[in-house]
Amino acid sequence: MKILRNERFINILIPIVAAILGLLVGGIIMLIGGYDPVFGYQSLFDGMVGDPKALGETVRAMTPLILAGIAVAFAFKTGLFNIGVEGQLLVGWFAAVFVGYKFDLPAVIHIPLSLLAAAAAGALWGFVPGFLKARFRVNEVIVTIMMNYIALYTTSFLIKTYIYGGNEKSYNIKESASLASPFFASITDNSRMHYGIFVALLAAIVMWFLLSKTSKGYELKAVGYNQHASQYAGMSVKGNIILSMVISGAFAGLAGSMEGLGTFQYMNSLSSFTGTGFDGIAVALLGANSAIGIVLASFLFGGLKTAAPEMNFMANVPSELVGIIIALIIFFVASSYVVRWFLTRLGKEGK
Amino acid sequence: MSFLDILALITQAALYSAAPLIFTALGGVFSERSGVVNIGLEGLMLFGAFTGIVTTLTFQDSLGAAAPWLGIGLAALASMIFALIHAVATITLKADQTVSGVALNFLAAGLSVFLIKNIYGKGQTDFIQVRIDKIDVPVLSKIPVIGDLFFKSVPVTSYIAIALAFLVWYIIYKTPFGLRLRSVGEHPMAADTMGINVTAMRYVGVMLSGLFAGIGGAVYATSIATNFSGTTIAGQGFLALAAMIFGKWHPLGALGAALFFGLAQSLSITGEQIPYIQEIPNVLLKIAPYLLTILALTGFVGRADAPKALGTPYEKGKR
Amino acid sequence: MEYVIEMLNIRKEFPGIVANDNITLQVQKGEIHALLGENGAGKSTLMNVLFGLYQPEKGEIKVRGEEVKITNPNVANGLGIGMVHQHFMLVEKFTVTENIILGSEPTKAGKIQIKESAQKIEALSKQYGLSVDPYAKIEDISVGMQQRVEILKTLYRGADILIFDEPTAVLTPQEIQELIQIMKNLIKEGKSIILITHKLKEIMSVCDRCTVIRKGKGIGTVTVADTNADELASLMVGREVHFKTTKKDAVPQGIVLDIHDLVVEDSRGVSAVNGLNLEVRSGEIVGIAGVEGNGQTELIEAITGLRKAKSGSVKLKDLDLTPLSTRKITEAGVGHIPQDRHKHGLVLDYTIGANTALQTYYKKPFSKGGILNYKKIYEKARTLIKEFDVRTPSEYTPARALSGGNQQKAIIAREVDRSPELLIAAQPTRGLDVGAIEFIHSKLVEERDKGRGVLLISLELDEVMNLSDRIAVIYEGKIVAVVDPKTTNEQELGLLMAGGKQEKVGASS
Amino acid sequence: ACGSDNAEKAGGDGKKSNFKVGMVTDTGGVDDKSFNQSAWEGLQAFGKKHGLEEGTGYKYLQSTKADDYQPNLSKFVEANYDLTFGIGFLMEDDIQKAAEQNPKSNFALVDSILTDAKGNPVTLDNVAAITFKENVGSFLVGVAAANQTKTNKIGFIGGVDSPLIKKFESGFKAGVKSVNPKAEIIVQYAGDFNAPEKGSSIAATMYEQGADIIYHSAGGTGNGVFTEAKNRKKKGQDVWVIGVDRDQHEEGMPENVTLTSMIKRVDVAVQEVTQEAMDGKFPGGKEVVFGLEEDGVGIAPTKDNLTEETLKLVDEYQQKILKGEIKVPATDDEYKEFESTLK
Ligand SMILES: Nc1ncnc2c1ncn2[C@@H]1O[C@H](COP(=O)(O)OP(=O)(O)OP(=O)(O)O)[C@@H](O)[C@H]1O
């Protein structure tokens, strides 16, 4: 029991230590680059949570990240590596905008319907690699990578053909489908923070509950750990692989809808990836694939990303520094083996 | 254009755009054969492209045509050192290999542009004045059909890539080093009991992947992009990763897969100007390469068999 | 008397455990020295120390009288020490030759000389009577041959001190006989052997001396000639043990399992089970004796629905199982102790508690409306752990960290507790020490007496003979004979298992 | 609020000292060798002229992702900048939002007008829309190409098939056809502004088909076009590229493959609008169109590779256009119409 508590404590400690180390090294890089780290970090902090607007934008940025992270983590937990979140996100984004624009419905129906469409589209995109893996044992990593490109070109084609509003983007969605929040806007002086955050948090809870509280979750994880034993125990290995990818894809699709119904109200016809899907991988890993961890990681990650321009504006530090810091933090978390070993040793000596 | 001309265009373009993938995929083979997952290929490639361009820009006036080659050389070196981060994290510090790879990508993207801004005071470099040019292979290009198809207006780097694939195959399947590398990726404990230094082998594997990916990136930069910005390498690393898996972690398989990509790619681009194919909706042509890959995997290629110990850090006496 | 190996006061710790606590082991030249101890006693650890895989915290090692520091396997090889590991150290995708030369490959101009090596290996295998196919891939050859490869690995490096860690646990009786012969040859060649085994019979038959360790401590060394199996057993366990499971005669009732003309194809599409007929009655233990690879695996998989039967029927009472899914079959009342506990029996990364729910997690009370009730699951686990005396720090310990013996107990607890009509026990005691074996055997008998039908599949003749009420001999996918353990003997069984003719069979079945 | 006061003061009595102007680049970045860069050069020139400090008087903010646009714009608003440029039509929506939320600060959108959800034009008093007659500029280089092609085959490579790029295409084709109706024009869109390898294989295909001049309007993808042309020039083929947006003569060196370039003087436009704003004549609510008259578009200054005759011809057409004798098409439909009118 002691060890358990100790263990939990360490698990919380590690990311914090890592974050501090990451920022430290980032500061050193600033110095070497000839920038003022103190001012740099101050403006970075301001840009993250310095004022209501910054905070709002941070929340806005973390919303899709949470969902993307959850999508990655869910697949991970069930032994699958879903690099396809990016593509699933794109089709979800399109589906949400399409439904949001094409239909005229009361908000109570329109919003859920658009979200549903996004989830469904993402799920479909996740189904393909899931099915191919289950049925033909095709490596999901390749298929998801390929599906990303297919999504990229397909969505921009669909936008151009069905909902093109000029200037390389779709028409805006109807008011009734929008997650934009006048209320949040008013309290965060016009940040784009929107109601999607609730969707994201809910999704996080769903993932946690599904995996750790339900018998389905027990199955999904078992299949992830040991397919033979799962089969021996009468579980459907194929079914669970597919299901896992479908659920993962659905989360990713929702991430897309956050952009479509929340941040932008439309979809650009993109010719290159948004990167959110890949950020999702980082967030998931940073959050140790746990729901709460992912939310926190998204906050840090999203915050840093939104704050980067502020840092650039005030202290002239290139925004890329943020990317470096994030990478460093991930490294330190990943290499926690040592930290962990060290801390446990301390714990032991302590008793 | 005669059918032959069209075909020549396609094969030439294929060889042209496949080269960077081949190099990088070969790098992936080394790393993953030693049991270390390398999602970081993208980042390593990016870092190689960065080094390649910066070097070329710096030396093109003094060295002229030799500059890009020096660039490729230094890129190999730089990315190899960069890969060391991945090695230390995953092998020594037992970090999750996927995590570390992802972090590597972020680091490369951030660092390279950060440095570019620091060096040149802007986010993307000028164009290099001397490139790795497309050439006609002296004698061979004169051979009737074959010459046009395979030996005209293709950068020499493409041939190096192909030759290298065979070399790597020989190394991995015919030499003690190769045997040991594979044993470490299949069953590290067994290798250990046979007195093979698992850690050392894996370090070598990862660093070689850096070396090759670096070359891949530099080749892309000096023969295709001809300048560097944050978006110069956008997904090629992941395509190389896919090619490696597609090729079943086998050097020649990876070569085949990369060429397949290149072919499908150039077909979909050139296709828009070829009678009949022209008729196919543009979007279908665009997604064709990726669809074809999936189909190929599902259909005749069958299931890829990863090295047994891939992704698991080696700890003595762990069962 | 000169010692080739002296391990003096060796201490080796693992986080939390002292695996070897001041153990001393002295091996004489030209002897077969047995190392005996319960699961987890510390035998493998001690040998891994000798082989340079682990570094001891304390103690010194002398080889041929000289003190040495064995910092890694290379050093051990250099000293002429070779080890055949408990869990084979072979690269499955490599050929026999590649596995043997790995690490010391003969090359010409940087290229490995495969042909030359293969020839050298062939020569070696002739010299010691270890028949192997140098070009065969490990994944395609029998366990027996794999072990011969392991031995050749050591000989190829010119080892003259050989360590065998539980070599017989995975072998068929025939293979065991061959191995014993091989060891004798090796001794003739002037080599010395350290043998770890849980089978006292083997110690009695081949070993000169025996060192016993218990819970990491050295108990002492005895000369085999002046001792007997019972004494060794009690030395090892620290109490009396009974080998022959005491059981009253079976009172078979109605038929539980009725297999009729069953044909099952293996993954290569060959009929591994080929028109097999068998019945098991409630209240009896039917043992299936046979040489590995005669269709045992496919038979079990077919009964349990892990593999679809090609034709024929498998009836549980009156219910035909062949069309049913594994889960349906389990629910119909079939319990299954799988032969590979790590591959099929457990999710090693789940806690031992979670593993005890592997067959029932989705049922009330463990799961209501798809929601798990972990409280109930772990309550149940606690009772099972107590009842089956599974040695584990807690029910929250990952299954991975338990010894095979205790892992096996957990599996049996799980399967037996569902009180199935039919209990299939495949290799239930492979690799376990006598204490554990005794316990598991008594459990199986207990089940029988509760009126269950027990189908026992084992490669160990003793186990089959001492546990079964009827013995069915399987050969090339058919039951070629059903004999009575009381009237039969190893010779007869061995003959039948080898496909020998079966005049006397009519009599005995 | 206070931001606006400043604006009015600054404008009103033309006090240079505290006049502040900013620009937000699109994801291309300030050194995209294209309109972002050109716009920045404009601001720099303006800054020098009025002795403003970079960073305090004039400044740019780089956008790395589409969702940076809005925060970046508001950064300038919060810092009380008198005028903020949004470079590129991608920023249309964000400019609109920012302008609505901060009615007292001024914005200028380059390359597009404001539209509502339905795509109909709208105007805001604090937003000036700056657009260019790319079709006209492209027409002129079209004329040049038509007159200098030896194969009567000419290529056009567009980045992404969009109304904006269509302006380039239509104008260019019109220019070619009006000089040389027999000339064949091959058109292909790469579907990507950042895919040099696509650029070069498309170019290769066009050159193989016999085209000897290619006009690209494809940003980074265009780099591939230059690479391909240089490779061929090296091997002695007589092939050319026509650059876009800026004088791309440099990009053609050392092999010298840049025939000429269609220049789009974003720098000029930015300077003028800023000047007006400074003088309190900010053209809010208006669309400021830059064509030949305003020398906002035209043919590049480096003319070494054009023959005298070509230059004369270009000049003639320039006059015709200025006189309004030629109405240069900007869309596919207009082009069809135009084509039918050619004799
Ligand atoms: N890799 C390891 N990590 C931690 N502890 C270990 C490890 N291996 C063994 N131990 C500890 O050392 C003790 C001895 O283990 P060992 O494998 O030597 O037992 P053994 O005598 O070989 O058992 P068996 O007869 O089942 O093979 C175990 O009880 C265990 O607690």
Ligand SMILES: Nc1ncnc2c1ncn2[C@@H]1O[C@H](COP(=O)(O)OP(=O)(O)OP(=O)(O)O)[C@@H](O)[C@H]1O
């Ligand atoms: N990785 C490990 N971590 C902790 N303890 C371990 C580990 N591996 C083995 N052990 C301990 O070593 C002891 C013996 O392990 P071992 O696997 O040899 O058991 P076993 O009965 O021999 O099972 P098997 O015969 O299937 O190997 C067990 O008590 C187990 O707790």
Ligand SMILES: [Mg+2]
């Ligand atoms: Mg052991």
Ligand SMILES: [Mg+2]
């Ligand atoms: Mg054991």
